[in-house]
Amino acid sequence: MRSSRCFPALACGLSLALALGIGCPARGAEIEKLRIPTPAEIEKSMQRGVDFLLQSQNKDGSWGSAQKTKDLNIFAPVPGAHHAFRAACTALCISALIETGAADESTAGSNSLARAESWLMENLPKVRRADTIAIYNVWAHGYGVNALADLSRHGSQDTNRQQRIKDAILGQYDLLRRYESVDGGWGYYDFKIGSQRPATDATSFITATVLIAMDEAKAIGVAPPADLVKRAIDSLNRQRKNDNTYLYGEYLKYQPMRPINRAGGSLGRSQACNLALRVWGDKTITDGVLTNWLEKLVVRNEWLSFGRKRPVPHESWFQVAAYFFYYGHYYAALCTDQLPAEEARRFQGYLAAILVPLQEKDGSWWDFPFYNYHPPYGTAYALMSLQRCRAPRR
Numbered sequence: 001m002r003s004s005r006c007f008p009a010l011a012c013g014l015s016l017a018l019a020l021g022i023g024c025p026a027r028g029a030e031i032e033k034l035r036i037p038t039p040a041e042i043e044k045s046m047q048r049g050v051d052f053l054l055q056s057q058n059k060d061g062s063w064g065s066a067q068k069t070k071d072l073n074i075f076a077p078v079p080g081a082h083h084a085f086r087a088a089c090t091a092l093c094i095s096a097l098i099e100t101g102a103a104d105e106s107t108a109g110s111n112s113l114a115r116a117e118s119w120l121m122e123n124l125p126k127v128r129r130a131d132t133i134a135i136y137n138v139w140a141h142g143y144g145v146n147a148l149a150d151l152s153r154h155g156s157q158d159t160n161r162q163q164r165i166k167d168a169i170l171g172q173y174d175l176l177r178r179y180e181s182v183d184g185g186w187g188y189y190d191f192k193i194g195s196q197r198p199a200t201d202a203t204s205f206i207t208a209t210v211l212i213a214m215d216e217a218k219a220i221g222v223a224p225p226a227d228l229v230k231r232a233i234d235s236l237n238r239q240r241k242n243d244n245t246y247l248y249g250e251y252l253k254y255q256p257m258r259p260i261n262r263a264g265g266s267l268g269r270s271q272a273c274n275l276a277l278r279v280w281g282d283k284t285i286t287d288g289v290l291t292n293w294l295e296k297l298v299v300r301n302e303w304l305s306f307g308r309k310r311p312v313p314h315e316s317w318f319q320v321a322a323y324f325f326y327y328g329h330y331y332a333a334l335c336t337d338q339l340p341a342e343e344a345r346r347f348q349g350y351l352a353a354i355l356v357p358l359q360e361k362d363g364s365w366w367d368f369p370f371y372n373y374h375p376p377y378g379t380a381y382a383l384m385s386l387q388r389c390r391a392p393r394r
Contacts, residue, residue: 034353048363061115064089064373080130087140091147092380132194146213184231201250204239208276260319264303268324272331322368326381333385352389
C-alpha cells in the first residue's frame with residue numbers, strides 16, 4: 001500500500017513543528033523542495049485517470065455502486081442513500097469529462113458523456129432524502145446543478161436541449177429549497193426531529209458546495225433564488241472564524257476550539273468556504289486570504305494525508321475524515337482560478353506535486369473506502385484539480 005504521506009519528494013517530510021506553524025520562516029524553503037511534475041507527466045497522469053473513468057462507467061451511463069461492502073460502511077438507508085450517492089458521483093464524472101476535454105478528444109469520451117447525460121437527466125430529478133435522518137440527496141442536488149451548468153456550455157446549443165437543462169436546474173433549486181435547513185444552508189443529517197423541512201444544522205462545506213454550484217448555474221443565465229442564497233451565505237458566515245477557519249457545522253458553535261474546528265481540521269473545508277463567499281461578492285475574501293489558505297494546505301498537508309484511506313470517518317488527527325482529501329484539493333484548485341497568473345501557477349504546481357504521485361495503479365485516485373463510489377468521485381476531483389494545473393494561464 002502506498003504511504004499515507006503526500007510528499008514523497010520532500011527530504012525527510014515536513015516536521016511536526018512546521019505542520020503546527022512553528023518555524024514559519026522555513027515554510028517557503030520546505031515548499032520549494034516539492035518536485036513539480038513536468039507537463040508531460042501531468043498529461044500522462046490525467047490520461048490514465050480519464051481511461052479509468054471510461055472503463056469504470058456502469059452500463060446504464062452512471063458511475064459508482066453499492067456492490068463493494070465492508071463491516072465499516074457508513075449509515076446509508078436503502079435505496080435512497082445510494083440513489084443520492086450514484087447521482088452525485090455521476091455528476092462529478094460528467095464535469096470531469098467536460099472540463100478536462102476528454103469528451104471532445106475521442107469517440108469513447110463523447111459516447112461516455114452522452115450516456116451519462118441521458119442517465120443524469122432521467123434520474124437526477126428523482127433523487128430524494130433517504131429517510132428522516134439521511135439527507136445525502138443534497139450532495140446530488142449540488143453537484144447535479146454544477147454538472148448541468150457544464151452540460152449547458154458543452155455540446156449542442158439546440159434550444160430544446162438547453163431548455164431541458166434549464167428546467168432541470170430549476171427543479172434542483174426547488175429540491176434544495178425543500179431540503180434547506182430551517183436556519184438556512186444545508187446539512188446531510190437531521191438527528192433532531194425528522195421534520196419535512198429539515199431541522200438539521202447546516203454544515204459549512206455542503207453549504208459552500210451548493211453555493212459554488214449555484215454560481216456556475218448563474219453564469220449560464222439560471223440564477224438561483226435570492227432568498228435561498230442569502231440564507232446560505234448567512235449560515236456560512238455564522239460558521240466562519242476570524243482566521244477563516246470554518247466550523248464543521250453550526251451545531252458546534254459553542255465548541256470553536258474543538259480539534260475539528262481548528263485550522264488543521266478545517267484544511268479540507270476552508271478552500272471551499274472561502275471560494276463560496278468570494279464568488280458571491282464578499283470583499284473580505286481577498287487574494288491574501290486565498291493564498292494564505294492555499295499555503296496552509298500545502299505546508300500542513302499531512303494533517304489531511306494522515307486520514308487518507310482510513311475507513312472510519314473522523315478518526316485521524318484534528319478529527320479529519322478521509323473523504324475531505326480530494327474534495328479539499330479540488331476546491332483549492334478552484335481558488336487558484338481567482339488569483340493573478342503568477343500566484344496561480346505557483347500553487348497549481350504544488351497541487352500537481354501532491355496529486356500526481358498518489359494515483360493508483362489502475363489510474364484512479366481515492367481517499368475513503370466507500371462502497372464502490374470512492375474511485376470515480378476521487379478520480380473526478382483529482383482530474384478537475386489537475387486540469388487547473390495544465391490549463392493555459394491567463
